[in-house]
Structure formats: C-alpha cells, structure tokens
Amino acid sequence: MPDESDPSRPDTVTGPPFAARTIALVGLMGAGKSTVGRRLAEKLGRAFYDSDAEIEKAAGLSVSDIFALHGEADFRRGEKQVLKRLLELPPHVLATGGGAFLDAETRALMKEKAVSVWLNADLETLWRRVQKRDDRPLLKRADAKAHLSNLVTAREPFYSQADLHVQSKDGPHNNTVTAILKALQTWTPA
Ligand code: S3P
Numbered sequence: 001m002p003d004e005s006d007p008s009r010p011d012t013v014t015g016p017p018f019a020a021r022t023i024a025l026v027g028l029m030g031a032g033k034s035t036v037g038r039r040l041a042e043k044l045g046r047a048f049y050d051s052d053a054e055i056e057k058a059a060g061l062s063v064s065d066i067f068a069l070h071g072e073a074d075f076r077r078g079e080k081q082v083l084k085r086l087l088e089l090p091p092h093v094l095a096t097g098g099g100a101f102l103d104a105e106t107r108a109l110m111k112e113k114a115v116s117v118w119l120n121a122d123l124e125t126l127w128r129r130v131q132k133r134d135d136r137p138l139l140k141r142a143d144a145k146a147h148l149s150n151l152v153t154a155r156e157p158f159y160s161q162a163d164l165h166v167q168s169k170d171g172p173h174n175n176t177v178t179a180i181l182k183a184l185q186t187w188t189p190a
Helices: 033-044 051-059 063-070 072-086 104-113 123-130 144-159 173-185
Strands: 022-026 048-050 093-095 114-120 164-167
Touching: 022 033, 022 104, 033 048, 033 093, 033 173, 048 051, 051 063, 051 072, 051 093, 063 072, 072 104, 104 114, 114 173, 123 144, 164 173
Parallel strands: 022 093, 022 114, 048 093, 114 164
Antiparallel strands: none
C-alpha cells in the first residue's frame, strides 16, 4: 500500500479540483460580484481582488474618471492588463468588472487559470441594486434601465460561457456564497 500521508507523493490529494484555481466571478453590474466575492474569500480563507479597484489603483483614477478622461477603450485595455496580472497570482477570489468576460482573450485566460462563475440576476434585481451607487459610467444616462436591459440581453451569450452559473437572489448574501460553494464542488477541469 502506498503511504497516502506522504507529502512527497506527486499525486497527493489536496482538496477538490477548484482548490488549485482562482475563482473568478463574472456577470453584470449589480450582480453582487464584489460583496459576495469578499464573503466567499473570507469563507475559503483566500485573498480577495476586485479588478475595478486594481485598475483604479494602477491608474490613480476612479473608473468614472478613466472613462471620462481617457474613454472606454482605454479602460478596457487597462482592465485586460490588470486581469492578466491578477490571473497569475496564487488561487484567490476575483470579482471582475461587468465587461471583462466579453473579451475573448480574457475569457480564454480565465478558462486556463480560473474557475469562472456567472453570478446571474434578473433585471429588476440588478436595477434595484445599481441605483444604490452612481459611479457606473455606462449607466449615467437618461434611459439607464433600458440600457441595462439591453446589456442583459447582449451579454448573456458571453456570461453563459462561464464554467458555473449561480443565481444571485435577493436575501442574505451568504445564501449566494453557499450556492457558489455547492456549485464549485461539482467543477472539474475540462
Ligand atoms: C462595467 C462594469 C463595472 C466597471 C465599468 C464597466 C461594465 O464594474 O468595470 O463601469 O462594462 O459592465 P461592476 O460590474 O463591478 O459594476
């Protein structure tokens, strides 16, 4: 019988497959990626990163100011770079900005380095939540709700490519954390 407690065994089991990967939360503004992500990280004893916060740190500007001063294309370039860097870090929990998963290279990198989790929510839930803050440049317009609704439709084909899909319902965030943990248990690398 091989000694299974021997840590030098190359195939020593160290937990479920997701343990070796960063957990990347994707989905629309208002899905709860940052709030839920922070709690998930706490529960797993992992570091937490938020790509928007990292972009702001790197640029020394808020997301709104980057959009206003440099435009969306520049923001997207920065977002891609920051995600590339974050995805090289040891396994952590990563909340991504709502547009990040639309980029084909970022999606491919996440497939390779992370387990992607689509935090999905219905339009009314997203709308209620995004109204609590006014720092989202894409929603600073008179027809913000209609625009959010368009984004729900336009982005679904991308978000649905995430490895796992979890519904972000109203109620305690911990329920969503529990749902993510349950989904993670089912994940195996492709
Ligand atoms: C965006 C979502 C925002 C932020 C930027 C653009 C998007 O992040 O990255 O305003 O394209 O959906 P959150 O999803 O964290 O709000």
